[in-house]
Amino acid sequence: MTNTLLDFMIVSIALLAIGIYGVSVKRNAIRMLFAIEMIVNAANLNLVAFARFLPSSHGQTFALFSIAIAAAEVGVGLALIIVAYRMYKNVDIAEFRSLKG
Amino acid sequence: MADAVFLALSIMTIGSAIAALEVRSLIYGSIALMGTLGGIAGFFLLLDSPFVAMFQIAVYIGSIAVLILFTVMLVRRQLIFIKIEDKRRRYAGIGLMLIMMVGIGAVVLSSGIKTITTDAPPVDFRDIGGDFLIYYWPALILMGFILAASVIGALTLARREDVTNDQHAS
Numbered sequence: 716m717t718n719t720l721l722d723f724m725i726v727s728i729a730l731l732a733i734g735i736y737g738v739s740v741k742r743n744a745i746r747m748l749f750a751i752e753m754i755v756n757a758a759n760l761n762l763v764a765f766a767r768f769l770p771s772s773h774g775q776t777f778a779l780f781s782i783a784i785a786a787a788e789v790g791v792g793l794a795l796i797i798v799a800y801r802m803y804k805n806v807d808i809a810e811f812r813s814l815k816g
Numbered sequence: 817m818a819d820a821v822f823l824a825l826s827i828m829t830i831g832s833a834i835a836a837l838e839v840r841s842l843i844y845g846s847i848a849l850m851g852t853l854g855g856i857a858g859f860f861l862l863l864d865s866p867f868v869a870m871f872q873i874a875v876y877i878g879s880i881a882v883l884i885l886f887t888v889m890l891v892r893r894q895l896i897f898i899k900i901e902d903k904r905r906r907y908a909g910i911g912l913m914l915i916m917m918v919g920i921g922a923v924v925l926s927s928g929i930k931t932i933t934t935d936a937p938p939v940d941f942r943d944i945g946g947d948f949l950i951y952y953w954p955a956l957i958l959m960g961f962i963l964a965a966s967v968i969g970a971l972t973l974a975r976r977e978d979v980t981n982d983q984h985a986s
Contacts, residue, residue, distance in 0.1 A: 716864075716933065716934055716935070717819045717822075718819065718822050718862065719930060719932065719933050720929055720930075720932045720933075721924070721925075721929055721930040721932075722822060723859065723863070724924050724929065725921070725924075726826050726829060726830065726859065728916075728917060728920050728921055728924065729830050729917060730829065730830065730833055730852075731916065731920070732913040732914075732916040732917045732920075733830070733833045733834060733837065733913065734833075735912060735913060735916055736837070736909045736910065736912065736913035737837045739905075739908070739909045739912055740901065740902075740905055740906050740908075740909035740910075741837065741901070742900050742901065742902075743842070743899075743900070745842055745846075745884070745887065745888060745891070746836075746837060746842070746845065748884070749836050749837060749845065749846075749849050749884075750837060752849065752852075752853070752876075752880070753833050753836075753849075753852060756852065756853065756856045756876075759856065759868075759872075760856055760859055760860075763859075763860055763863050763865050763868055764859075764863055766863075766865070766939065767863040767864060767865065767934065767938070767939075768932050768933070768934045769932075770934065770936040770937075770939065771939070772939040772940075772943035772944050772946075772947050773947060773951075775865050775867065775868050775939060775944050776944055776947040776948060776951075776952060778865075778868050779867075779868060779871055779944070779948075780952075780955065780959060782868075782871055782872060782875050782876065783875070783959055783963065784959065784962065785876075785880070786875050786876075786879065786880055786963070787962055787963050787965075787966035787967075788966070789880045789883065789884070790883065790966050790967060790970045791966050791969055791970050791973070793883055793884065793887045793970070794969070794970035794971075794973040794974040795973060796887060797887060797890060797973075797974050798973050798974060800890070800891060801976075804892070805895065806891055806895055807900055809900075
């Protein structure tokens with residue numbers, strides 16, 4: 716294999732940092748969800764990279780679990796955003812004062 | 817040493833991640849997010865994990881990205897293009913991002929990880945199936961319950977009371 720573990724980790728760190736930037740700066744709820752997806756993907760990349768370089772199948776198994784749980788999280792997150800949008804006619808999280816129906 | 821495919825994938829992944837957050841339109845942002853997720857699938861292929869790569873493409877690009885696109889289209893037109901941001905918060909965020917990159921990067925570089933390379937054969941995907949069914953079967957069942965609960969929860973949340981009441985009335 717021509718690439719080292721460090722190469723994959725650098726990409727993963729960059730993606731994590733961009734995700735944290737998105738979560739801390741953006742006020743748009745949908746963009747915050749994008750940023751969370753990036754953080755989850757950075758973690759998955761690390762899991763699979765370590766599983767390849769320290770030969771084991773468990774890292775890939777954990778990555779599959781993580782992808783499935785992320786799918787569930789996005790489903791619920793988008794439903795919450797739709798409910799909040801219906802209540803406030805906005806997707807700006809600063810406008811969301813309560814989630815009481 | 818990184819090769820050309822790796823470099824191209826890195827530029828595509830990180831570039832589209834920045835575009836997803838910074839591009840003005842949310843629709844183009846979601847398409848850029850698809851690029852990021854596709855780039856990660858490419859990294860999985862480079863890491864000799866085709867099963868996880870296919871799972872990534874099927875779940876992330878096939879369902880999550882499409883779900884996000886539909887949600888964006890449900891939002892009012894003006895809100896798709898509006899970008900509300902605090903300037904000071906933005907600079908603080910960029911600072912935080914750089915600190916994280918340098919900090920974690922320094923820790924990783926000093927940990928001796930850069931010497932790790934491998935010549936081991938890639939893991940067979942049958943081993944992953946074995947892991948799921950031998951070691952992690954309780955977690956697999958729990959994950960099934962969580963997925964079912966999240967789908968039911970999302971449906972319950974997004975249900976419109978007024979529409980159902982109208983239907984009952986008519």
